[in-house]
Amino acid sequence: MSDLKQIFEAAMSRLRLTGSRSAITQEQALRLHALHLQALHGDAASQRMTFADLDERSRHEAWIRLRGMSRDDAMRRYIAEVEDIFALQRRA
Template identity: 40%
Template sequence: MSLQEQFAQAQADSKNLPERPDNMTMLKIYGLYKQASSGDATGERPGFTDMIGRAKFDAWDGFKGTSKDDAMQQYVDLIEELKDE
């Protein structure tokens, strides 16, 4: 199975985890997904009034410089880890 196929499977699996991950883990999942699918964060960082948007942007921006393939692999590994909990 190619990395792209594993990534697609992990996306599907992320919707059926045994329990909802904590917020920090959810942000990590989001950041890795965005880095894998879109590359480095772009656009303006949301302002103080958009706390959720700001946290999501920061999570994505935290993976700046990570290659798309590396982000895909980290995403796959994280989802696999969460499936086993």
């Protein structure tokens, strides 16, 4: 496993285990979700899907906006976002 992937997985675990998800904004959660999907799966399906759930549609559209970003870049941005969240919490 690459160092980047290990750091990415550590960032996911840190966010999940500390309960910080409840302390982040909806916008941050949406960005993190999209970056997570881009890092793991690459580009989202290009066709417009129909979603009964507006939240699910918002998450998919956020992922679509990352189209073309490499998986490694998505991991780096996810890690940076998590680090920013924890830095802000320490200052508060």
